[in-house]
Amino acid sequence: MGGVVLGVTIKDIAKLAEVSTATVSKIVNNKIDDVSDTTVEKVKKIIKEKNYTPNYLARSMVTKKTKTLGLIIPDIRNPFFTDIAKGAEDSANELGYSILFCNSDDDLEKEITYINSLIEKQVDGIMLAGAAKRDKNRERKININIPIISVDRNAYYKGIEGSLEIDNYTGSYEGVKHLICKGYKRIVFVSGPLDTKPSTERLRGYKNALKDSGIKVDNENIIVGTYERNFGEKIIGTLDYSLENVGFFCGNDLIAIGLIKSLKENNYKVPEEIGVVGFDDIYISSLISPSLTSVRQPSYKMGYESIQLLIKTLDNNNEEKNNITLKTRLIKRESTRRINLD
Numbered sequence: 001m002g003g004v005v006l007g008v009t010i011k012d013i014a015k016l017a018e019v020s021t022a023t024v025s026k027i028v029n030n031k032i033d034d035v036s037d038t039t040v041e042k043v044k045k046i047i048k049e050k051n052y053t054p055n056y057l058a059r060s061m062v063t064k065k066t067k068t069l070g071l072i073i074p075d076i077r078n079p080f081f082t083d084i085a086k087g088a089e090d091s092a093n094e095l096g097y098s099i100l101f102c103n104s105d106d107d108l109e110k111e112i113t114y115i116n117s118l119i120e121k122q123v124d125g126i127m128l129a130g131a132a133k134r135d136k137n138r139e140r141k142i143n144i145n146i147p148i149i150s151v152d153r154n155a156y157y158k159g160i161e162g163s164l165e166i167d168n169y170t171g172s173y174e175g176v177k178h179l180i181c182k183g184y185k186r187i188v189f190v191s192g193p194l195d196t197k198p199s200t201e202r203l204r205g206y207k208n209a210l211k212d213s214g215i216k217v218d219n220e221n222i223i224v225g226t227y228e229r230n231f232g233e234k235i236i237g238t239l240d241y242s243l244e245n246v247g248f249f250c251g252n253d254l255i256a257i258g259l260i261k262s263l264k265e266n267n268y269k270v271p272e273e274i275g276v277v278g279f280d281d282i283y284i285s286s287l288i289s290p291s292l293t294s295v296r297q298p299s300y301k302m303g304y305e306s307i308q309l310l311i312k313t314l315d316n317n318n319e320e321k322n323n324i325t326l327k328t329r330l331i332k333r334e335s336t337r338r339i340n341l342d
Contacts, residue, residue, distance in 0.1 A: 008050045016050075017043045030096055069310065070118035070126040071099050074106040074153075078227070078254060079282040080299050081129060084151065087303025088127055095311050097124075106131045106227075112142070115157075119146060125310045127303075130155040132193040132227065149310040151302055154197040161313045162322040164306045168198045171295040171328030172205030175277045176249050178293070178330060180213045182337040184247030184275045187215070190235060190259070191251035192227035199251060202279065206249060227251060232258025236266060246274050247336075253278035253285050253294055260288065260335065276335040290334035298326055 010028070014021045019039060026035055027043045046052075071088050073081040085101065092099050100123060102114040108131045118126055125147040136156045144159030151164045179187050189206045191199050207217050223238070225231040232255035236243065243263075250256035256278030260270055268274050270290055278285060281296035309322055 008052045010052075013043065013046055013050065013052055016046050019043065065124050065314070066122050067097050068121070068123045069097050069099050069307065070102065070114075070121075070123040072102045072104055072111060072114050072118075072126065073129045074104050074111075074131050075227075076103045078252075079284065080252065080280040080297065083282075083299035084129060084303035084306075087300040087305075088307045089303075091304040091307035092311075095307075097307075097311065104131055106133075108133060108135060115142075115144065119144070124314050125149070127151060127306050127310055128155055129153055130196070132199070133195045147310060147313045149306050149313065151306040152198060162309050162324075164302055164309060164324045164326070166198065166297050166302070167325055167327050168201035169205040169208075171279065171297075171330070172202035172249070173209045174205075174328075174330045175279065175293075175295045176206050176209035177213070178332070178336060179247030179249060179275050179277055180209065180215070182247070182271075182275055183245070184337075185245045186221065186241075187247045187249060188221045188223065189249050189251075190223045190225070190232070190255055192225065192231075192255070194224055202251060225255075227254060229254040229258035229261075231255055232260075233262045235259055236262050236268075243268060243274055248274065248276045250276065250278050253280045253282045253292060256292055256294070256335075257284065257288055260290070260292070271335050271337045275337060278335075281331050285331075286333065293333045293336045294331050296329045296331050302326065 010021050010024050014024045017024065023035060023039065024043055026032055027040055032040050069092055071085060073085055075081055089099055100118060100121060104111040104114060111131050115126065123146065127149050129151045130153040134156065139156035140158065142157050144157050146159065147161040148157060148159050149162050149164065150160055152166065176187055187210060189203060191202065194200055194203060210217050223235060232250065248259060250259060256276050260276055263270055263274055270276055276292065278292050278294040281294040285292040285294050305324060309324065
C-alpha cells in the first residue's frame with residue numbers, strides 16, 4: 001500500500017542511497033557544491049518515494065536556527081506591500097526558509113506586539129516595513145536580540161542590522177519636474193505622514209525641484225494626510241483656490257487614484273486641466289482611466305533583496321551593517337499632458 005512512511009529518518013535515507021548522513025544533510029539543506037549530480041538526483045528520488053520530512057525541531061536544537069523568518073508590513077491591502085511580500089516569500093523559499101507573515105495595520109503598537117510574538121516563536125530574523133508614525137525614544141529603548149532588516153521605511157530599534165531603501169529624493173524630484181515641464185503652474189505635494197524617511201525625502205525632492213525651476217515653495221501647497229485612497233478622494237474639497245492648471249504630486253498611487261476619481265466626479269479634466277503623478281507604480285495604475293503617470297519603485301525586488309540581505313546577516317557574511325539603495329523610474333502615462341516640453 002502507498003502513503004506516508006512513518007518514522008523515516010535521515011539515517012534511513014542515507015542507508016538506502018548508500019551515502020553518508022552528512023551527504024543527505026547537504027542535499028536536504030541545498031548545500032550541494034561538492035556533491036555529484038548523480039548522487040543528488042538519487043537521494044532526492046528516495047526522499048520523494050519515502051515522503052521523508054526533515055525534523056526541523058531537532059535540527060534547530062543543533063544549529064540554533066529554525067529556518068523561519070518574520071515579515072511585518074503595514075498594509076496588505078496596498079499592492080505595493082503585497083509585491084514586497086511576494087518578493088520576500090520567493091527569496092526565502094529559494095534559500096530553504098519559511099516566513100511568518102504579520103500585517104501591522106500601520107500601527108506602531110501592533111508592530112511592537114508582532115515583533116515580540118515573532119521572537120517568542122523563535123524566528124531567526126525579521127524583515128520589517130515599519131508603520132508610518134514612529135516613536136524614536138521608545139524604539140531606541142527596545143533591544144531586539146535577533147537581526148532585523150528594515151525595508152522602505154526607517155525604524156529605530158536596537159538590533160537593526162541593515163536596511164533596503166529607495167532613492168525617494170530623485171524619484172520625487174523627477175516626478176515634480178515632469179509636472180513643471182508639462183506646463184502646470186501650481187504644483188501641489190500630497191503625502192501621508194511625514195514621520196518616515198521616504199516621506200521627508202520626497203518632500204525634499206519636491207521643494208528642490210520647485211527651487212531649481214524658479215518657483216517659490218508655498219506651504220499652502222503641501223497637504224499631509226494618510227497613504228489611503230479615501231484621503232485622495234477628499235483632497236479637492238479642502239482646497240480654497242482654483243484648480244485650473246494645477247499639478248498634483250502624490251506620495252503614493254492610492255492617493256493619486258482616489259484624487260483622479262474625485263476630480264472626474266467633479267467634472268475636472270485630467271490631464272487637460274489638471275495633472276496627477278503618483279508614486280509606486282502599482283499594477284492598477286496602468287488600468288485606470290486616465291492611466292496614471294507614476295514613479296516606479298521595484299517593489300518585488302525590494303522584498304527579494306531584503307530577505308537575501310537578512311539571510312546573509314544570519315550566515316555572518318556581513319561584517320558590518322549593510323544599507324542598500326535602489327533606483328526609481330518615472331513611468332509616463334495619460335494623467336499628465338502629452339506636450340513636448342520635456
